[in-house]
Amino acid sequence: MSKRAATKPAQPEGAVGPRQPCPCGSGKRYKACHGKAGGAADVIVTRPFEGLAAECELVALREFVPSATAALPMRDGSAITLATVLPMAAAALHRNDGTRFVGLQVQTHSGDISRDLARAVEWVQEAGEGQSLSVVGPETAEAGTVPVRLQDLIDTDAALDVELHTDFAWWLPEDVDPTGEVALSLERANAAIMPTDRLRGEGVTSAYWVDAGEKAHLRWVRPEPEEQLLAAMARLSARGELALGEESRYAGSFRAHGLLVPVWDLDRELHAREWDEPAAALGSRLDEALASLDSEPLTSTERRARDGLRGRQITIR
Numbered sequence: 148m149s150k151r152a153a154t155k156p157a158q159p160e161g162a163v164g165p166r167q168p169c170p171c172g173s174g175k176r177y178k179a180c181h182g183k184a185g186g187a188a189d190v191i192v193t194r195p196f197e198g199l200a201a202e203c204e205l206v207a208l209r210e211f212v213p214s215a216t217a218a219l220p221m222r223d224g225s226a227i228t229l230a231t232v233l234p235m236a237a238a239a240l241h242r243n244d245g246t247r248f249v250g251l252q253v254q255t256h257s258g259d260i261s262r263d264l265a266r267a268v269e270w271v272q273e274a275g276e277g278q279s280l281s282v283v284g285p286e287t288a289e290a291g292t293v294p295v296r297l298q299d300l301i302d303t304d305a306a307l308d309v310e311l312h313t314d315f316a317w318w319l320p321e322d323v324d325p326t327g328e329v330a331l332s333l334e335r336a337n338a339a340i341m342p343t344d345r346l347r348g349e350g351v352t353s354a355y356w357v358d359a360g361e362k363a364h365l366r367w368v369r370p371e372p373e374e375q376l377l378a379a380m381a382r383l384s385a386r387g388e389l390a391l392g393e394e395s396r397y398a399g400s401f402r403a404h405g406l407l408v409p410v411w412d413l414d415r416e417l418h419a420r421e422w423d424e425p426a427a428a429l430g431s432r433l434d435e436a437l438a439s440l441d442s443e444p445l446t447s448t449e450r451r452a453r454d455g456l457r458g459r460q461i462t463i464r
Contacts, residue, residue, distance in 0.1 A: 191258030194405025198298050201307040203353035203368040203406065209251045209260070210403045211366055212355060213340045214312040219249070219268070220305035227268060229307070232336060234318050234329050238263070239271040239280040244320045247271045254282050260404070261296040268300055311345060344419035348427030350434075356419040363415035364398070365391070365422065366408055371437065373407045378445055379436035380409065381453035385446070388432055391425035399459035410461060 166176050196202040208215055208231050219227045226247065233240050233250040240248045249267040257263055263283045270280050314337045319325055325333045342358040346365070354367040369376050380397075383389040389397045394414035401408050413422060445453065 195261040200304050204307045206368045206404050207353050215309050217307040217309045220302040234332050237279045238283050239267040241271050241274040241278050243277050262294050264297045265295045346426045348423035350430050351426045363413040365411040368408050376407050377453050381449045382436040384452040385449045391429055399461035
């Protein structure tokens with residue numbers, strides 16, 4: 148045995164190798180992403196918003212809702228607005244009129260998005276008017292301290308009152324015209340928006356209709372554990388009840404921050420409001436199927452349907 152082979156330390160079981168894909172999903176090698184020297188992401192939190200009543204909404208706003216804002220339910224009563232995207236993709240902004248924003252769709256430098264958001268919140272609480280934070284930097288907490296997370300700063304039982312916008316005009320106060328880089332960033336951001344609306348059927352939450360051009364989609368962030376949800380959906384699929392009606396079809400699903408997001412293709416000629424009732428009906432069928440799993444194991448037909456659903460992973464980027 149060579150000296151190099153004899154002295155090379157064994158890699159711990161389950162550890163990510165430096166040349167392997169980073170578990171955060173960035174597509175980069177681990178050593179170039181969360182495993183790089185000085186990085187804070189030796190622990191990657193795959194479900195960063197767990198424990199928050201607003202978990203599903205936070206996932207939607209982070210992943211695919213283009214332009215939206217919501218007041219964060221801060222425990223200390225401070226007024227901070229959560230935003231999907233800020234000018235120049237900033238992590239936080241204290242606007243000249245006193246409004247404080249933190250952005251969700253930003254670059255991250257740790258393995259815990261909740262921790263990065265909390266640090267952006269703490270920064271904007273102390274920042275002066277007109278200041279912005281381009282990115283949350285590497286962790287600098289003292290050894291032995293527990294990093295603050297979003298769960299420590301907001302009311303965990305509070306829902307988010309999301310306001311959707313058709314453009315990004317809300318970046319600036321009403322009496323201010325954009326100039327320079329902000330104007331260019333605003334123009335690019337407005338051009339990239341796909342029309343989006345939130346479905347409002349009874350019992351329907353975190354479900355968004357989007358007009359993607361050739362067709363429309365429903366993207367529905369679900370809170371259930373993935374295997375339970377897939378089993379319930381398989382039960383509906385085997386019965387031919389997984390669609391929202393004749394003008395729709397189940398397209399697949401994708402994972403986002405520990406949750407499964409099923410996607411349906413919809414007839415784009417129909418208005419978003421026309422899908423409210425079909426979505427509510429589908430939600431009721433899913434709830435019934437979920438409740439039946441404890442007493443009624445999947446049949447062989449339903450298990451085959453589940454295998455088919457598991458293989459239909461899609462990407463929205």
